[in-house]
Amino acid sequence: MKTAQVRIVSTGHYTPEKIMTNDDFSKFLETNDEWITTRTGIKRRHIAENETSIDLAFNAALNAISNSKYDKEKIDLIIVASITSPIKTPSIANLIQAKLGLNHKNIVSFDINAACSGFVYALEVASSMLASGMYQSALVIGSEHMSSILDYTDRSTAILFGDGAGAAIVEKSDDPKDAIYFYNGSRGDDTKILWIDPKVKMEGKEVYKFAVDIMPKAIHAVLKRAKLEISDIDVIIPHQANYRIIQSVAKDMGLPIERFLMNLEEYGNTSSASIPILLDEYKQKEHKTKRALLIGFGGGFTWGAAILNI
Numbered sequence: 001m002k003t004a005q006v007r008i009v010s011t012g013h014y015t016p017e018k019i020m021t022n023d024d025f026s027k028f029l030e031t032n033d034e035w036i037t038t039r040t041g042i043k044r045r046h047i048a049e050n051e052t053s054i055d056l057a058f059n060a061a062l063n064a065i066s067n068s069k070y071d072k073e074k075i076d077l078i079i080v081a082s083i084t085s086p087i088k089t090p091s092i093a094n095l096i097q098a099k100l101g102l103n104h105k106n107i108v109s110f111d112i113n114a115a116c117s118g119f120v121y122a123l124e125v126a127s128s129m130l131a132s133g134m135y136q137s138a139l140v141i142g143s144e145h146m147s148s149i150l151d152y153t154d155r156s157t158a159i160l161f162g163d164g165a166g167a168a169i170v171e172k173s174d175d176p177k178d179a180i181y182f183y184n185g186s187r188g189d190d191t192k193i194l195w196i197d198p199k200v201k202m203e204g205k206e207v208y209k210f211a212v213d214i215m216p217k218a219i220h221a222v223l224k225r226a227k228l229e230i231s232d233i234d235v236i237i238p239h240q241a242n243y244r245i246i247q248s249v250a251k252d253m254g255l256p257i258e259r260f261l262m263n264l265e266e267y268g269n270t271s272s273a274s275i276p277i278l279l280d281e282y283k284q285k286e287h288k289t290k291r292a293l294l295i296g297f298g299g300g301f302t303w304g305a306a307i308l309n310i
Contacts, residue, residue: 003179003180003181003225004127004128004130004131004172004179004180005131005172005173005174005175005176005178005179005180006126006127006130006131006170006171006172006173006178006180006308007170007171007173007175007178007309008168008169008170008283008308008309008310009068009070009169009170009171010064010065010067010068010070010168010169011064011067011166011167011168011169011276011279011280011283011310012060012061012062012063012064012065012066012067012166012167012280013060013063013164013165013166013167013273013276013277013280013281014056014059014060014062014063014164014165015046015056015162015163015164015165015267015270015277016046016047016048016049016051016056016163016164017046018046018047018048018049019044019045019046019047020044020045020046020047020162021033021043021044022036022037022042022043022044022159025155025158025159028152029152029153029155029158029159030155031155031159036159039242039244040159040160040242040243040244040264040268041242041243041244041262041264041265042159042160042243042264042265042268042269043265043266044162044265044266044267044268045161045162045163045267045268045270046162046163046164046266046267047147047162047163048145048147048148048163051145051163052085052086052145052148053082053084053085053086053092053143053144053145053148053163053165054085054086054092054095054096054099054143056143056144056145056163056164056165056273057080057082057092057096057141057143057165057167058095058096058099058100059165060141060143060164060165060166060167060273060276061096061100061139061141061167062100063167063280064139064167064168064169064280065100065169067280067284068169070169072100072101072102073102073105074136074137074171075100075102075105075107075137075138075139075169076105076106076107076108076135076136076137076138077107077108077109077126077129077130077135077137077138077139078093078094078096078097078107078108078109078110078138078139078141079093079109079110079111079112079122079125079126079138079139079140079141080092080093080096080110080111080112080122080140080141080142080143081111081112081113081114081118081119081121081122081140081141081142081143081272082111082113082118082142082143082144082272083113083115083118083144083149083196083271083272083299084143084144084145084146084148084149084271085111086145086148091109091110091111092111092141092143093109093110093111093141094109094110096109096139096141097109108129108135112125114186114272114298114300114302114304115194115271115272115298115299115300115302116239116241116269116271116272116274116296116297116298116299116302117184117239117272117296117297117298117300117302117303117304118142118271118272118298118302119140119141119142119166119272119273119275119276119294119296119304120182120184120275120294120295120296120304120305120306121184121302121304122140122141122142122272123140123168123170123180123182123294123306124182124184124304124306126138126140126170127170127180127182130170130171130172131172133172135172136171136172137169137170137171138169138170138171139167139168139169139170140167140168140169140170140276141165141166141167141168141276142165142166142167142270142271142272142273142274142275142276142277143164143165143166143272143273144163144164144165144270144271144272144273145163146161146162146163146200146269146270146271147161147162147163149196149198149199149200150199150200151199151200151201154199154200156202156204157200157201157202159268160241160242160268160269161200161268161269161270161271162267162268162269162270163270163273164267164270164273164274164277165273165276165277166273166274166275166276166277166278166279166280167276167280168276168279168280177309178308178309179226180306180307180308181222181225181226181306181307181308182222182225182304182305182306183218183221183222183225183303183304183305183306184302184303184304184305185218185302185303185304186300186301186302186303187300187301188300188301189299189300189301193206193207193210193301194206194207194298194299194300194301195299196299208242208244208245210297210301211241211242211245211249211297212245212248212249212252214297214301214303215238215245215249215295215297215303216249216252216253218295218297218303218304218305219249219253219293219295219305221305222293222295222305222306222307223293223307226307228307230253230255230293232291233291233292233293233307234290234291234292235261235282235286235290235291235292235293235310236255236259236260236261236292236293236295237261237275237278237279237282237292237293237294237295238260238261238262238275238294238295238296239269239274239275239295239296239297239298240262240263240264240267240268240269240270240274240275240278241269241274241297242264242269243262243264246260246262261278261282262278263277263278263281271298272298274296275294275296279292279294279310282310283310289309289310290309290310291307291308291309291310292307292308292309292310293305293306293307294306294307294308
């Protein structure tokens with residue numbers, strides 16, 4: 001199977017200043033810090049007050065450009081994964097082009113909706129387009145203003161989500177070591193297990209069952225495509241939905257929980273932004289090239305797994 005060769009040349013992220021703690025929820029919901037922490041691993045989440053998913057995406061993009069002093073004029077492809085755009089059109093990606101001052105360039109820009117798997121989906125689309133030879137530099141963003149679609153009277157969903165955005169700048173590579181592998185897919189959710197209409201509605205037990213089943217399967221599938229073993233992977237970056245889900249996946253695969261990076265405690269579930277935020281936090285600490293496995297799942301149902309050098 002032919003695969004693309006890409007390298008991530010920079011990453012960045014942005015989260016709003018306002019913090020909402022578990023104790024803040026206990027003031028208006030029948031819950032408390034211990035209940036939330038033991039069931040989810042979440043302590044805090046960042047909440048946008050006067051910002052939208054467009055603003056979050058733009059700030060994450062600026063951070064990615066700044067972190068490597070990247071020449072933004074190279075960018076000719078912008079893809080944003082989001083389920084929380086405040087407007088139906090233009091796309092967030094289209095507005096990021098304008099905000100970055102790139103309207104003088106012929107750039108392809110569009111959004112995709114794959115819920116929490118969105119960043120991995122967007123990364124596959126970008127990789128394929130770069131591999132075509134028609135594009136040289138892709139800005140891939142996951143941005144979510146989840147607080148705008150939450151029912152704050154529903155403690156089962158309101159406590160889980162936060163706002164933020166993560167970005168990666170990706171270029172085509174001529175080095176075979178930069179081969180990137182994907183295993184993305186979906187299963188139509190016509191029974192409304194996890195929908196936004198217009199607020200988040202979720203059957204938690206069914207989502208949990210789906211997640212702990214599909215995540216190991218997707219990990220094994222992408223490893224098979226890459227002809228690798230889990231021992232060949234330096235770092236696992238999972239979607240940050242729930243500590244218990246990640247714990248179950250680790251146990252199923254016979255891996256120590258420490259193999260899975262987590263920042264749930266600080267941000268909660270930021271949907272399509274969770275993987276790129278975690279990716280950037282890791283990249284700011286670890287500057288050597290590592291082989292990473294990204295793994296996510298989301299509403300739809302969707303799932304996404306990728307193996308690449310970071």
